[in-house]
Amino acid sequence: MNAAKDLALSRDAVADPEVKAANARAATPRRKAPAAGPAPQVAGRPKFHESARAQVAGTATYVDDIPEIRGTLHAAPILSTVAHGRLLGVDAAAALAMPGVRAVILARDIPGDPMLGNFAHDEPVLAQDTVQHIGQVIGVVVADSVMQARRAARQVVCHIEALPAILDVHDALQAQSYVLPPVFVKRGDAAQALKNAAHVMHGTLEVGGQEHFYLEGQVAYVLPQEQNQWLVYSSTQHPGEVQHWVAHALGIDNHALRVECRRMGGGFGGKETQAGHLAVWSAIAAHKLHRPVKLRLDRDDDFMITGKRHSFAYDYTVGFDDGGRITGLKLMMAVNCGFSADLSGPVADRAVFHADNAYFLEDVEIASYRCKTHMQSNTAFRGFGGPQGMIVIETILGDIARQLGLDPLDVRRRNLYGIEKRNVTHYQMKVEDNILDQLLSKLELTAQYRRRREAISAWNAGSPVIKRGMALTPVKFGISFTATLFNQAGALVHVYTDGSVQVNHGGTEMGQGLNTKVAQIVADELGVAFEQVLATASDTGKIPNASATAASAGTDLNARAAQYAARNVRDNLAQFVAGLDGCDAGAVRFAGGEVLTPGSARPFTEVVKLAHANRIQLWSDGFYRTPKIHYDKATLTGRPFYYFAYGAACTEVAIDTLTGESRVLKVDILHDVGTSINPAIDIGQIEGGFVQGMGWLTTEQLVWNDKGLLTTHAPSTYKIPATGDVPEHFKIELWPEPNREDNVFGSKAVGEPPLMLAISVYEALRDAIASARGGKKGVRLTAPATAENVLNSLRA
């Protein structure tokens, strides 16, 4: 057959090193897509989440739901009760004597490297001679049942000689206690600009961390296989990293280990690195006992052990003109990283990158200190430092407006990036896709900002106890992993002889709808129904070396890779059908479950069967790497981001000046997702991200006592938003413009950016506080704005 011959030729072409290099440069599929691509039938529609029906029926499987293999044992962690100390010994006799207990696993049981195989290599798998936070895992107890293991873990006595502990980021700064060296970014001459400024303001700010509170706690299930091979079920955003860490700890090759994750019950960044620890601990136990071992953390233990969003402390001096435009800024960020580096470097970097948010900072100096404290090692959390970068500049602009007696929105707009001028970030990236001005104008209008601002002022004047406040704040969020190497993805598309399609990619499903979007893209590529495409579990045996599903880039990377894989299969089929009909392959179209040539229409299923009979390859890989990005790690300059996602929120709140309690009354959001692959899922991301951000800034307070014990370690004490916290007026509108960069379906990433829309809640609260206090002074409000912090701010 001609088609087969063509295919063979094309295989040869791919083997040619030059062609290979060209393909890699262009990061395009092996062959050009037909000029007349199919009109999308599936993408762009609000398809239900691919697992929705299973989820509502209770049949969607999470790691702890997998039927246990006979002989499975259960592990529970032994935790340090001291924030910093010398670990002198562990007495496990009492625990070992308890019913059902099989073993106590300590650092000495690690067959490979006792240090975790992560990037910084600064974290012991299990504490050995020192402990560095309350909740650090010293070992695990393994028993026949979960409760037996948990009961016994409490009976293990750890002899620890306490050492001085650093429990406050300011103390760490003072002591120059760092997990990584400080980073300084500057442009222009901030000192001179401050000298010349018409107005200068100095301030400090404290912003708390945040617990992920994924509803499914951390869990791993490790099964020894034949010949020192391993199967790991992990609730992880990064199966490849889990594979790498476990292999490193066991001292085996990566190929002997398969990690699978069908779905997570929420991730939010909390399962990017933190899931790996559990897999490693379980694997060490499974290795020692030659039994399957599962470790599912009790919620309280999960809080005590795992890292959280980094809390930040800031110190700034800002110069500005009479109109509120910033002319110079010196900003210090002290990042509370906890006891090890984990992802703190890139998190702190992203905070530096986003200290501008939507605003042009001409003469600026930013110092970022990555402080080491004896606390949980803080980690990725939706926004990844972006929120902490943005909130400080929004705080500054809010106070500039108050000091000058101007409307904060006017001051914000005066500082926005320009189109022709004032369009280069402090890290030397040109902002090419700026829609901030139009976007803010539109929201200002639809939310009736000006009218309501007046109404609120008038109302406040007559209201002695309740004060309302409002703020409209923008978001400009850079999309791409700042570590350039992570911006790659692979996928496999299999078409079976019955015409059903299976797609697999390196991303993971944590509820964000990645599998749904990928399936939509693949369905359109092959012109089949959405229901015909099945996305299956993430599996390191299928897609190797995959990046974490993080940085909002899951769809950008994986849907594109899957699209390319599907396109390869489609091209094979097009060539084949063109051969049958004697037409050009480019004239073959795939739509509505049919394969169409100028002279014929065949059902897709029939074409597939026929193609298989003619030995045409019905499956393919796809590979994508993000173009254009590069940056210098030392100076933090370059183009770290492929594009920016934009959005803005207008939020109205009320505070009670007797108690400091607050309520969010009204929220209007206008957000840019490019051309939406699935509007229902995107709106879900926007709403969910906003509410999560609102929690970070209002009720979600993490409290450690003076011994370094986290005293908010369960939902009884740590309060994420509940149904009653969401205002009835909660309107989301999507910005009607495709991504200006060439991205899958013209879409933009949506996972993280909306979280930062919630800064409007914080700014609205400060507006209400200012209204209660009167005068032209700034409002110092420690985040989260709990009732107590609001009352303190009112009294300050």
Place this chain on the structure above:
Amino acid sequence: MTLPSAVQNPVETIQFVRRGEVVTLGNVPPDRTLLEVLREDLACTGTKEGCGEGDCGACTVVLGEAEGDAIRYRAINSCIRLAHSIDGMALWTVEDIASADGPLHPAQEAMVQCHGSQCGFCTPGFVMSLFGMYQNHVSKGEPITRALAQEELSGNLCRCTGYRPILDAAQKMGELPPVAVDEPALLQKLQQLAPTASGLEADFSYQSPRTLAGLLKARAAHPGAQLVAGCTDVGLWVTKLHQQFEQVLDVTRVKELRRIENYPQHLAIGAAVPLADAYAALEADRPQLHNFAARFAGLPVRNAGTLGGNVANGSPIGDSMPLLIALGANVVLMSVRGHREMPLEQLYTGYRKNVMAADEVLAWIKVPKPTALENFRVYKISKRYDDDISAVCLAVNLQIENGVVQTASVGAGGVAATPVRALKTEAALKGQPWTLATVQQAIATLRAEFSPISDMRASAAYRVEVLGNLLQRYWLESQGMRQINLASFTLEETA
């Protein structure tokens, strides 16, 4: 102590109705939770554990009990529910409300159509809370308003959606083709399970007496047994403190204690009455209690926990006690030796300590009816508005006649080791003219009366200041000021 009865007689049978069939389980330890039974013993993993303390709702299931010729449906948290307590009831989990190959239940279908699930882990719990709402409202032709949905779903946490689609789903259920529980058939099954005995089989380690006399006898015979009601606190001793009980004495089946009796001068609320029902009764007399009642934990806890349990447990931050103290409630303690009655605040002797003898149980809570002059308000401060534990709670009940405070009754929570009556503040108010000067004096007295602690909920300084400010709010409200309380604040009225 006698030997653990489980050793004497290992047959610890539980029977309940599920999917129309009677399920019989043997050898269930008295402290095994319903969630463990579901996930580990029955391999039904649709029901999830999110927190193990009844605060996230992922484990929500619905229980059905015969009440006359109807079924009473209650969504509860299976993670802190002792499995034995559902003996004789009907149980629905997320896997039970639709057949595997048939259409979804409206509670499920509405969640799909409204995009109410993202990661899906909280979803089974939400679906079951929705199923409870479906049975209690939709199937009776009652519409589900957004306010009702918010209230009844406040005990279910979702970290993905931001709730809007789930609230939409609650309101959409009623638009979908209806699905009914076959209640006559279920009642028949439940009848089969109705206890033939007293619930006091001598060798059983989990006893659920059916009569008050039986309870008192059992209590006298087993003073070491763990007394439980709805288990919304004791359940955490099992899941979080890893306590194991050899014997459990469950008061919730005692028919006398499940009654609310309405007398001319007072309500008598049996100690086994669920919080939801108890508060509904209190609210019937004092509608201003609605917001406060709806903020007491989440519905699954209010459906399981009892007012008697909340009172007997005596947590300093339990919300019922300041309220009941200010209302002048009495408690009745009973034993085989007789009964005694005392003002509620006299029950407590220290942090979670009380005057109850080893053979005594708390049987009744007597709450005086409102009087014409009564001006009663209760205020709660917590980090989150719904389903949170108070940092401070203040209940104020004054009778003012001719501008003079005739009686003053003030209860406070979160300010001492026990719930307390603010005696000094009451003294500063009683007999005084109801004026700003009096209130200012009372505020100063109230702030000086207690020395609260600082903890993760609030600092001592905040608690002290706000306590006074809440009394100030009471004053302002008594002067007819509106829109000064976020609990009742509505934006519409500000337009």
